[in-house]
Amino acid sequence: MPASVADAPDLSGLTALSRDPTLDLKPVVLRVQTDMFVAAPGRDRAMIQAFDALASGLIPTVDDATARTVATKLDGCPDLPDGVRAAFAARGIAVAPPVSEAEADRALAANPGALIGTRVLERLLKQARREPDLARILLARPDIPPADLAPLWLHAEAEARRAIAVALEPTAALRPCPPAPRALASQLVERSHARDVGGFIAALGRGLGLPDDYLNAAPDPAARYELLTLALRAADLREGEAVFVFLTLNDAVARSVERVFALVTLFRETSRACARDLLGAILDAPVLERSGGEHRPFHGPETAKPRTPSAERGAARSIFSTRLRRTS
Numbered sequence: 001m002p003a004s005v006a007d008a009p010d011l012s013g014l015t016a017l018s019r020d021p022t023l024d025l026k027p028v029v030l031r032v033q034t035d036m037f038v039a040a041p042g043r044d045r046a047m048i049q050a051f052d053a054l055a056s057g058l059i060p061t062v063d064d065a066t067a068r069t070v071a072t073k074l075d076g077c078p079d080l081p082d083g084v085r086a087a088f089a090a091r092g093i094a095v096a097p098p099v100s101e102a103e104a105d106r107a108l109a110a111n112p113g114a115l116i117g118t119r120v121l122e123r124l125l126k127q128a129r130r131e132p133d134l135a136r137i138l139l140a141r142p143d144i145p146p147a148d149l150a151p152l153w154l155h156a157e158a159e160a161r162r163a164i165a166v167a168l169e170p171t172a173a174l175r176p177c178p179p180a181p182r183a184l185a186s187q188l189v190e191r192s193h194a195r196d197v198g199g200f201i202a203a204l205g206r207g208l209g210l211p212d213d214y215l216n217a218a219p220d221p222a223a224r225y226e227l228l229t230l231a232l233r234a235a236d237l238r239e240g241e242a243v244f245v246f247l248t249l250n251d252a253v254a255r256s257v258e259r260v261f262a263l264v265t266l267f268r269e270t271s272r273a274c275a276r277d278l279l280g281a282i283l284d285a286p287v288l289e290r291s292g293g294e295h296r297p298f299h300g301p302e303t304a305k306p307r308t309p310s311a312e313r314g315a316a317r318s319i320f321s322t323r324l325r326r327t328s
Contacts, residue, residue: 027066050083059087150281172273233275
């Protein structure tokens with residue numbers, strides 16, 4: 001429900017005092033009402049009309065310092081009544097025109113003293129996924145809990161990433177993590193071995209139920225592999241299988257020992273549940289919700305006879321068969 005003048009504190013007593021000829025409370029009333037108008041999360045017609053009537057009447061009567069202070073507070077404010085703007089113009093004071101919501105949000109994010117509410121933060125995070133500069137501003141704010149910054153994990157430095165993962169881990173561990181499709185790991189290893197990048201990306205996305213354009217969430221090409229690493233962990237690949245992907249899918253990555261080591265470390269240090277929740281936050285989409293299917297008992301009469309391990313998992317996967325499987 002939009003904010004209304006009916007929801008505001010009762011300042012009738014203060015307004016009555018402003019009419020006392022022995023007291024000059026007009027500057028106080030104007031500043032208080034202006035602060036309330038600017039801070040309102042939404043303004044309906046009643047609030048705008050009430051502010052117009054009060055401010056338009058007080059602006060001609062207050063001193064220059066008060067008038068300029070109030071005009072500065074109203075710079076860029078949306079919903080500013082024309083009557084108020086005209087009252088300032090009559091005194092030779094210009095009020096900056098309204099800014100867009102995105103510009104106002106960016107200014108708010110950059111103001112270390114401003115409190116950011118839940119709705120505004122959601123809006124900022126949505127913008128920051130696509131705007132690295134805004135992402136860095138939000139990541140630098142100490143008043144935003146690390147868990148709330150999970151959507152910006154790809155934009156964060158190593159220390160901030162660790163803080164986000166640590167904050168997500170307890171909640172992620174409590175949520176059920178359904179198994180990935182049985183054949184997904186073998187498909188990924190086989191496509192990586194064949195250097196079928198397009199097929200690899202599509203198979204991984206389908207297996208986890210990701211949006212078709214999920215790689216576009218990465219702010220730059222280097223971050224794409226970090227996003228893929230989270231997806232491989234959520235897909236429950238073994239560590240050896242993930243290493244095989246890092247060494248075969250892309251030659252530029254495979255030639256960098258440091259890069260491969262960093263990706264393996266990320267894979268090793270991130271639990272499957274945490275990787276799933278990070279993916280969901282980064283993509284703003286559910287993960288592993290379309291990977292299930294109708295349950296079919298393994299020993300049911302309609303179940304196909306199991307094939308040999310090498311045929312079932314693929315020749316590329318069999319080379320990792322002696323590795324112990326990580327637990328989530």
